[in-house]
Structures are given as structure tokens and as C-alpha cells.
Amino acid sequence: MKPALALADYRLxxxxxxxxxxxxxxxxxxxxxxxxxxxxxxxMTVDPAPRxxxxxxxxxxxxxxxxxxxxxxxxxxxxRLRALKLDPKATFDSLVERHAPSAAAxxxxxxxxIYRNLSxxxxxxxxxxxxxxxxxxxxxxxxxxxxxxxxxxxxxxxxLDAPRRILELLNSRAAVLLGASSGFLGQSLxxxxxxxxxxxxxxxRLTGLGLLADVQSFVRGFxxxxxxFAERAGRAQSLLRDPRCLILVVTTSEAERLxxxxxxxxxxxxxxxxxxxxxxxxxxxxxxxxxxxAKLKIAPELKRxxxxxxxxxxxxxxxxxxxxxxxxxxMPRHAALAVxxxxxxxxxxxxxxxxIARRLCGAESEDAAATPPK
Amino acid sequence: MALPRLIFITGKGGTGxxxxxxxxxxxxxxxxxxxxxxxxxxxxAARMLGADLNGRGSAQIGKRLEVRxxxxxxxxxxxxxxxxxLRMVSRRMLKSRTxxxxxxxxxxxxxxxxxDRLRILAGEAARSGGYLVIDAPATGTALELLSVAxxxxxxxxxxxxxxxxxxxxxxxxxxxxxxxxxxxxxxEAALREALETSAVLDTRLGIRRIGAILNGVAGQxxxxxxxxxxSTLGKHGELMARRIERGALAERARRRLSGAGINVIELPxxxxxxxxxxxxxxxxxxxEAALARQ
Numbered sequence: 001m002k003p004a005l006a007l008a009d010y011r012l013x014x015x016x017x018x019x020x021x022x023x024x025x026x027x028x029x030x031x032x033x034x035x036x037x038x039x040x041x042x043x044m045t046v047d048p049a050p051r052x053x054x055x056x057x058x059x060x061x062x063x064x065x066x067x068x069x070x071x072x073x074x075x076x077x078x079x080r081l082r083a084l085k086l087d088p089k090a091t092f093d094s095l096v097e098r099h100a101p102s103a104a105a106x107x108x109x110x111x112x113x114i115y116r117n118l119s120x121x122x123x124x125x126x127x128x129x130x131x132x133x134x135x136x137x138x139x140x141x142x143x144x145x146x147x148x149x150x151x152x153x154x155x156x157x158x159x160l161d162a163p164r165r166i167l168e169l170l171n172s173r174a175a176v177l178l179g180a181s182s183g184f185l186g187q188s189l190x191x192x193x194x195x196x197x198x199x200x201x202x203x204x205r206l207t208g209l210g211l212l213a214d215v216q217s218f219v220r221g222f223x224x225x226x227x228x229f230a231e232r233a234g235r236a237q238s239l240l241r242d243p244r245c246l247i248l249v250v251t252t253s254e255a256e257r258l259x260x261x262x263x264x265x266x267x268x269x270x271x272x273x274x275x276x277x278x279x280x281x282x283x284x285x286x287x288x289x290x291x292x293x294a295k296l297k298i299a300p301e302l303k304r305x306x307x308x309x310x311x312x313x314x315x316x317x318x319x320x321x322x323x324x325x326x327x328x329x330x331m332p333r334h335a336a337l338a339v340x341x342x343x344x345x346x347x348x349x350x351x352x353x354x355x356i357a358r359r360l361c362g363a364e365s366e367d368a369a370a371t372p373p374k
Numbered sequence: 375m376a377l378p379r380l381i382f383i384t385g386k387g388g389t390g391x392x393x394x395x396x397x398x399x400x401x402x403x404x405x406x407x408x409x410x411x412x413x414x415x416x417x418x419a420a421r422m423l424g425a426d427l428n429g430r431g432s433a434q435i436g437k438r439l440e441v442r443x444x445x446x447x448x449x450x451x452x453x454x455x456x457x458x459x460l461r462m463v464s465r466r467m468l469k470s471r472t473x474x475x476x477x478x479x480x481x482x483x484x485x486x487x488x489x490d491r492l493r494i495l496a497g498e499a500a501r502s503g504g505y506l507v508i509d510a511p512a513t514g515t516a517l518e519l520l521s522v523a524x525x526x527x528x529x530x531x532x533x534x535x536x537x538x539x540x541x542x543x544x545x546x547x548x549x550x551x552x553x554x555x556x557x558x559x560x561x562e563a564a565l566r567e568a569l570e571t572s573a574v575l576d577t578r579l580g581i582r583r584i585g586a587i588l589n590g591v592a593g594q595x596x597x598x599x600x601x602x603x604x605s606t607l608g609k610h611g612e613l614m615a616r617r618i619e620r621g622a623l624a625e626r627a628r629r630r631l632s633g634a635g636i637n638v639i640e641l642p643x644x645x646x647x648x649x650x651x652x653x654x655x656x657x658x659x660x661x662e663a664a665l666a667r668q
Contacts, residue, residue: 019512020387049563205533255649256392256418263416285616288609296607305595306610312592312645313613319647344619346562 003362004338005277007034010246012138012239013147014160016268017250018260022281024048026250026340026360027149028056029353031081032068033361036354038076039144042137046086046130046149051348056083063087065137073354086151088129095132099228127151127161131236138239160240160247161271246276253280253323262330269332278331279360280324282342284317375637375668377402378553378582380496380506384516385557386567390589392418393649393657394557394641395509399423400658401665403439407504409495411442413488413519419509422654438504444491446484453487457534485522490538493545496552513556513571520546520554520579546581553584556636560590560623565630572636585637585668587661591624592617592643639664 007013013030017023024045031043042065045052057069065082093110100106109115130150137146239245247268251261265275293306328337340356347353383395392412396419399410410419417427420441425433432442455464492508499506510516523542546552556571558564568586575581594617596604601618604611620643631638641660644653 018387019514020389049566051562252388254388254390256390257388259416259418285612288613292608293610296610298603298607302596302600302603305600306607306614309595309614309617310610313616315645315647319649322648344616 003358004360005030005336007145007246007361008037008039010244011145012134012242012245013145014240014245014247015147015149015250016160016247016264016275017150018257018264021250021252021257022340023250024149025052025347025353025356026248026279026281027147028052028083029340029347029356030248030360031083031145031147032073032350032353033357034145034147035068035070035079035081036073036075036357037361038078040078040080040142041145041147042082042084042140042143043147044084044086044130044133044137044149046151048085049346051346055347055349055353057350058083063090068350070350073350084133086130086133091129091132095129132232134239135232135236160268160273240273247273248277248279249275250279250281251327252282253320253327255319255323258323258326261327265330265332274332275335277336277338278327280327280337280339283324283339284313284320285341287314287317375584375665376550377505377584377665378549378551379499379504380492380508380552381555381584382508382510382516382520382552383555383557383587384510384513384571385587386559386564387512389557389559389564391512391557392422392509393654394555394587394589394661395419395507396422396654397641397657397661398555399439399441399507400654401662402505402507403436404662407438407440407499407502408507409440409442409499409504410507410509411444411495412509413444413446414511415443415445417441417443422649422651424651444488446488449487449491450484485519486535486539486542489519489523489542489546493542496545500551513567516554517571517574517579520575520581546579549582553582555584556586557589558586558627560588560620560627562623565627568636569630569634572634583636585639586631588624588627588631588638588640590620590643591640592620594618594621637668639668 007030013027015023015027015030024047027043027045028048031041035041048056058066062084063086065084068081068083070079070081096109096115097106100109127150130148134146134148137143240247249261249264249268251257251264261278268275287310290307290310293303293310296303296306298306324337324339331337338360340359343352343355345352347356381398383391383398385391385394395410395412399408399419400423402408410423412419417425420427420433420435420443423435423439423441425435425441427433427441427443430443431448432440434440451468454468455461492506496506511519523539523546554571554575556568558568572583572586575583596614596618601614604615604618607614624640628638628640639661641657644656646653
């Protein structure tokens with residue numbers, strides 16, 4: 001079977017998509033597929049289902065890359081697959097530790113109330129941290145390809161936009177206003193800022209939050225780290241814009257998903273990125289011909305039921321076809337569209353992932369030898 | 375079954391939350407005034423009912439059903455206008471990017487204000503003898519949202535937000551005011567998430583779970599004896615097995631949910647070429663009948 005996607009030239013694949021579309025499974029299958037093709041691949045997952053971890057042979061999810069045993073699925077020499085799970089809190093902590101100018105500055109940040117809330121609660125932070133982990137993985141020259149699963153996005157492109165936003169935050173007058181020394185960004189306070197500061201104080205008192213002091217010390221804490229952050233955010237940006245980065249949108253064919261997917265594609269365009277491929281996951285199998293039923297040697301009653309069953313599924317298949325053509329129409333020109341038929345069950349074995357991988361990447365596997373080409 | 379004023383419908387992505395919310399609103403609006411709202415401005419449920427909000431805040435569908443789009447930004451604005459009575463100052467504040475960063479740093483402020491809006495709307499619904507149906511975000515985000523009241527309440531030891539947090543907690547844990555419906559499809563992953571969500575609501579948040587809506591239950595067509603022949607019937611046998619498997623998954627989901635003490639309402643799989651007004655109408659009838667039985 002001809003592979004649906006040609007991935008050999010890419011060094012980075014970013015899988016985007018809403019929650020529940022099977023994004024993590026697709027990321028794992030693509031990584032496996034390229035590993036089986038003889039490449040050294042790392043895959044970072046965000047929220048792997050227990051079954052998927054089983055399939056990868058990983059007993060527990062680990063924040064450090066772990067080797068996945070490729071026994072039982074045929075692979076070319078050089079194949080290597082490592083998997084890890086994103087741990088936003090630990091990544092943020094280690095980032096602060098690395099960049100803090102002093103031990104005192106480090107502790108001030110790690111114990112700050114805002115930081116503790118930010119690093120644990122806010123979804124945006126997972127996005128920053130996925131990006132940070134990407135840079136770490138990318139520094140390993142022995143790796144040919146990194147496949148990134150991304151946190152389920154409330155706003156389509158939170159993840160891709162994360163570096164720009166953190167830069168903007170650090171670069172903004174907000175930092176000045178909130179108490180970073182005004183010289184540090186080379187900007188001076190304007191009258192309007194002073195007014196805003198007074199209003200913020202009133203806001204703080206009225207709401208009873210008493211958080212402003214925390215916000216100030218948080219921003220001040222990052223003062224010495226600005227350079228390091230800015231530089232890394234900039235590098236992440238250029239990785240994403242590199243022609244060897246493929247941005248891939250994963251979806252399913254339910255009608256509810258159409259507007260979501262359009263949202264992803266449009267917001268990518270809005271920040272100057274392109275959806276390079278669309279994967280429609282869990283499609284229905286090809287419909288057999290209705291005429292075959294007449295040839296079967298079975299009771300008329302069962303024939304009647306088979307016809308009814310065919311009609312039911314044909315309706316669903318027609319609904320799916322309509323969605324697929326709507327999806328095709330919204331994709332940029334030259335972008336690939338690949339469908340992954342429903343396995344009929346959750347992927348629980350490496351062979352399940354390999355069967356998806358074979359379809360997408362043309363990976364070799366023992367199953368492939370056993371199945372005659374269609 | 376007596377429903378709470380606010381019915382918060384969540385579930386794993388792709389399990390048909392919006393379809394269920396639309397059907398629920400439609401079913402309740404046969405007898406009572408109903409407001410159907412979502413929190414992400416995609417208005418998918420509203421669109422299924424044929425309403426195009428098109429940037430507007432609300433639209434009336436039929437005599438007793440109104441759809442609304444709530445937005446965190448609008449809630450923040452009205453909150454600021456409340457505490458900063460000088461309109462010029464509050465406008466300026468909202469326009470400043472700086473202020474945006476500050477509110478982004480205050481954990482969960484927008485979510486908190488959104489919940490407070492729901493509390494106010496539910497109060498209005500109670501006064502008019504109606505219901506508020508919320509097409510909520512997917513489970514993970516929804517649970518974050520519902521946990522926000524306690525969190526921010528602890529952060530603000532006194533003052534306006536502290537008082538609001540107390541009121542919110544009272545509202546969320548009052549079984550006559552607030553309840554969660556968990557939508558799921560028969561697949562294993564959706565079932566697992568539904569059971570986890572239900573446990574969190576029950577043990578950690580003390581929020582009423584009204585029940586689970588098992589969506590897409592395919593009517594059984596084949597007898598057991600016929601099912602055994604599936605492997606000899608080629609491609610049609612595979613299609614047959616697919617239907618049988620779906621039925622078995624639904625059966626399993628039903629058992630596990632009931633075992634966990636959760637009310638289960640089933641909605642049929644509609645084998646149709648499209649899901650539109652007619653289909654929502656049929657689902658709402660099924661839902662109404664199921665609610666009457668419970």
C-alpha cells in the first residue's frame with residue numbers, strides 16, 4: 001500500500017487537534033512508523049490513555065524519554081523509538097532552576113503563590129512547557145525526528161502561539177508596570193501606567209485577593225531570566241517555521257468537529273503557519289456491495305437483516321463522506337489528507353499502532369507481510 | 375425525576391455533548407421556559423437547533439426556548455464595571471493590555487466570573503419556573519471550571535471575591551440548583567472518563583450528578599445464533615460484527631455505570647445521512663420519555 005504521507009524529510013511533526021480525536025494515538029503511530037522505517041524517533045505525549053501506554057510497553061508514564069521495545073514488529077536497522085510524557089510542572093521548575101541568576105531568586109519564584117498556581121493550574125503553561133521540552137529534545141543530535149502530541153487546545157493554536165505570548169508578556173509594559181525595575185526593559189513609565197497601577201491596587205483591595213504583591217514579585221523574579229527565556233522562545237519559533245517541520249491537524253469526521261477543524265486551520269493561517277496535513281481518524285470501513293448478500297447461502301431472514309444493517313451503515317458512511325469533502329475543501333492547497341479507519345477497538349498492542357503506522361508512513365511490519373496488498 | 379434549575383452537560387470530546395444538550399433543551403422547552411447556552415462561543419448546540427447567533431448574544435427559538443452565547447471576556451468586563459463605577463476608568467482599564475496580563479495571572483478569575491454568571495442565570499430560571507441547559511466544555515476543562523470557586527475562595531481570604539466564592543460553592547453544591555449530566559458514547563475511553571468524572575464530582579466537589587446519557591446505542595438486529603455465523607459472511611459479516619460489538623459495548627457501559635450508582639439514560643444511534651432538526655427532535659422525544667420514567 002502506498003503510504004498516505006511522505007515524512008522522510010521532516011525533523012519535527014506537531015500534532016494538533018481537539019480533545020477526543022485520538023491525537024495521542026496518531027502521534028504515537030507516526031513516531032512508530034518512522035522508527036520502523038529506520039529512523040531515531042522521540043515522541044512526546046501529553047495525556048496518554050493507559051491502553052496506549054500498554055501498547056508502547058511503558059508500564060508507567062515517564063517525564064524522561066524511555067526506549068520502546070520494537071520486538072514483534074518488523075523494522076529496519078537503525079530503528080529507535082523513545083517515548084516520554086509531558087510534565088509541565090517539573091519542566092517549568094527545571095527551567096526556573098536553570099535560568100535563575102541565584103539560589104535566592106530561584107526560591108523566591110518557586111515559592112511564589114502566583115507561580116505555584118500558574119505552573120499547576122493554567123493550561124497555557126502546559127503549552128509553554130511542551131515547547132520547552134521540544135527544545136531539550138531537539139538539542140540531542142542523535143535524534144532524526146521528534147513527534148509532538150500537544151495539550152488539548154481550548155483555543156486552536158495555544159500551543160504554537162505559546163512562545164510568542166510568553167515573549168510578549170516578558171517584553172511588555174506589564175512587566176514594568178507590575179514592578180520590574182523600569183530600566184530593565186529600557187522603557188519608562190508613562191502617566192497612563194501610573195494611573196493603571198493605582199486602579200490595579202484598588203482592584204486588589206476591593207476583590208480581597210491581595211495578589212498584586214505576589215504578581216509583582218513574580219515578574220521581578222523573572223527579571224534576571226528574561227534573556228534566557230526570550231532566546232529560547234525565539235528558537236522554538238524558528239523550529240516551527242522551519243520547512244522541515246510538519247504541522248498536522250488531527251480530527252474525526254463527526255459534523256460537530258467541522259467548525260472546530262476550520263478554526264484550527266484558520267488560526268494557523270492567522271499566525272503565518274500552514275496546516276501541512278490533515279488526518280481524519282476513526283473512519284468507517286469501505287462499504288461492501290449490497291449485491292453480495294444475494295449470493296450468500298443463508299436464511300432469507302438473515303439476508304433481510306444484513307440488508308437493513310448495510311443500509312444503516314451506508315447512511316453513516318454517506319454522512320462521513322460529506323464531512324470528508326467539507327474537510328478537503330477547507331485544507332490549504334497541496335496539503336495531504338489521510339484517513340485512518342477505525343480499528344473497532346482501542347489500540348492496546350504495538351501491532352495495533354503498527355497497523356495505523358503502515359497506512360500513514362508505509363512502515364514495514366510483520367503484519368504487512370501477512371496481509372496481501374489490496 | 376426532579377431536575378435542578380441548571381443542567382450542566384459535559385463529557386469526553388466527540389461523544390455528542392452538543393447534540394445531547396440541544397435535545398435536552400428541546401425536550402424541556404415543551405413545558406417550561408429554557409435557556410440553552412455554551413461557554414466557548416462555538417454555539418454548536420444552538421446551530422443544531424437552527425439558530426445562527428452570528429456574533430449576537432442571544433436568539434429566541436420557538437416560544438419557550440432561548441439560546442445564548444456566554445463569553446469569559448464579557449463577564450470580566452461587567453465585573454470590572456461593577457467594581458470600578460467610573461465608566462471612563464473601567465473602559466480604559468479593559469483596553470489596556472497590561473490589565474489583560476494581570477487578569478491572566480490571577481488564576482481562574484474569568485472562569486470564576488463565568489460560574490457566577492451561571493448562578494445568576496439559574497436564579498432567573500428558578501423565578502420563571504424554567505431551566506438553564508449548559509453545553510459545557512469537555513470533562514477535563516469542565517472539572518477545572520467547577521473547582522475554581524473553592525480555589526479562588528481560598529486565595530482571597532476576605533473581600534468581594536471571597537463572598538462571591540462562598541455563594542458560588544453554595545450554589546454548586548445545592549442539588550436543586552445545579553447538577554451535571556455526563557454524556558458518553560459506548561466506547562471504552564468515553565466510559566472510563568465518565569466514571570472518573572462522576573467520582574470526582576461525588577467525592578471531591580460534592581456536586582450532584584444527575585446521571586449519564588449513553589449516546590449512540592445501536593438497536594440490536596441479530597440473534598445470538600446469527601451472530602456466530604458472522605465470520606463466514608465476508609465483508610457483510612464484518613459489518614454485522616461491528617454492529618454487534620457496538621451493542622455489546624453499550625451493554626457493558628450500562629452495567630458499569632449502574633454498578634457505580636449512576637442513573638443511565640440511553641439515546642438511540644440514528645443511522646441517518648445527516649444530523650439536523652428532525653434528528654434532534656427525535657432524540658428530544660426519547661429523552662423526554664426516559665426522564666419521565668426515572
